[in-house]
Amino acid sequence: MKLLHLSDLHIGKSIGSYSLLEDQKFCLDQILEIIKNEKIDIVLIAGDIFDTSIPNNEAMKVYSDFVDEIIFNLKKKIIAISGNHDSGKRLEISKSFFEKNSYYIFGNSFDERLTFEDEYGKVNFYPIPYISLARAKNEIDPKIENFTDLYKILLKNIDYKDRNVLITHCYANEKPFEDEKIEGEKPLTIGGNDAMDAHLFKNFDYVALGHLHRKHFVLDEKIRYCGTFMKYSFSEINQKKSVTIADLKDDLKIKEIEIKPLNDFEKICDYFENIVKMENSNSYLEFILKDENPIDSPMVKLKMKFPHAVSISYENSIDIENEEALDIDLENLSVMEIFEEFYKFKMDEKMGKNEKEIFKKVIE
Structure with a gap:
């Protein structure tokens, strides 16, 4: 049988x-x-x-x-x-x-x-x-x-x-x-x-x-x-x-x-400028960006080339679970001050004038 x-x-x-x-x-x-x-x-x-x-x-x-x-x-x-x-x-x-x-x-x-x-x-x-x-x-x-x-x-x-x-x-x-x-x-x-x-x-x-x-x-x-x-x-x-x-x-x-898949699963870890030069793919894709600075609307740009882009993360993202890594006084700081502290921790530099203006518009 x-x-x-x-x-x-x-x-x-x-x-x-x-x-x-x-x-x-x-x-x-x-x-x-x-x-x-x-x-x-x-x-x-x-x-x-x-x-x-x-x-x-x-x-x-x-x-x-x-x-x-x-x-x-x-x-x-x-x-x-x-x-x-x-x-x-x-x-x-x-x-x-x-x-x-x-x-x-x-x-x-x-x-x-x-x-x-x-x-x-x-x-x-x-x-x-x-x-x-x-x-x-x-x-x-x-x-x-x-x-x-x-x-x-x-x-x-x-x-x-x-x-x-x-x-x-x-x-x-x-x-x-x-x-x-x-x-x-x-x-x-x-x-x-x-x-x-x-x-x-x-x-x-x-x-x-x-x-x-x-x-x-x-x-x-x-x-x-x-x-x-x-x-x-x-x-x-x-x-x-x-x-x-x-x-x-x-x-x-x-x-x-x-069993052969219709569309495979893949992970791509690279700099954004290299990824957008890669050949088109129908695979379900998880992207891990090596870039130090955030990319503007990366998923929108990637989906034009990769129709099954599923998720994006950054290789050097913060470990939020590590409470000692990021210590911010959430109760006594304004939203702008909290974000300035976060930006400084993430980017290892203070926010510039242009970044502050952009964030003010976001808050508004």
Whole structure:
């Protein structure tokens, strides 16, 4: 049985002021070709289908078209769960209709099992959507303190006969009480420890994980994050995005197929005068200017050449978090005096007469 592992689609996501829907459709079309060419039997979607709990109509249509193509035209099955970005209850609307058409969605239920067969026998699928600790305490057990406690309860009645596949959305870690710094993903809890003990998954034949955007495995190659199919932040610039195929026979075989982006993500660090001489680019761009003095309306100028310019910062900007670096008496100084102090700190020189006149006009 051939499984295609997807997660963290984040349909409807934006970067800066730009919608990524066209980029997402471009990648999803590649995935449809992979499903067809690789003769995939079941598509697994391990949560965060949408970027928000209430997606707009355009995002819903992109996902609906993707699902329709898989189940009606390609005649394949889908098992999908909700993630921490999704509304589980909304995803399960028309659940019985979907299941009659080979689309099995689990947004709010966490104790179900699906069984399918191939020439090697049965394969049991356990879909466990994202469950908040607050909900777990209220509906499952008030003694639950962390995600390891939660999964110990959710998995306790599995006998692991035949082949077994888990689809879930969580932060599985080799060291469950040590959170690593995770960029680009919304935390599962506020101020708590998100990690859970990945050792609980070792008896499964394959574990399709969602939540982390970087593709990697935890403890064992069969316990995998497939990662996002495209880049969603500038922290992911150096990552190659792909989808994962798990072929469940006597021995598990794993294959990754790269997905090409419509528009890539790039960082450019240089002087403004050098940047404006560069070739035009459609990539999503983060600019870091080396200039000592501020440039007048830099984003307006850059967008004429780079239509997907996302953000601009200065390499030598002030570390505002360092309270000792900039000590200004905000209560007893005028707005002009405060800005003069700021200017002196930033530029290492006093404001000139022209600069003062300009700032006076701004205040007015």
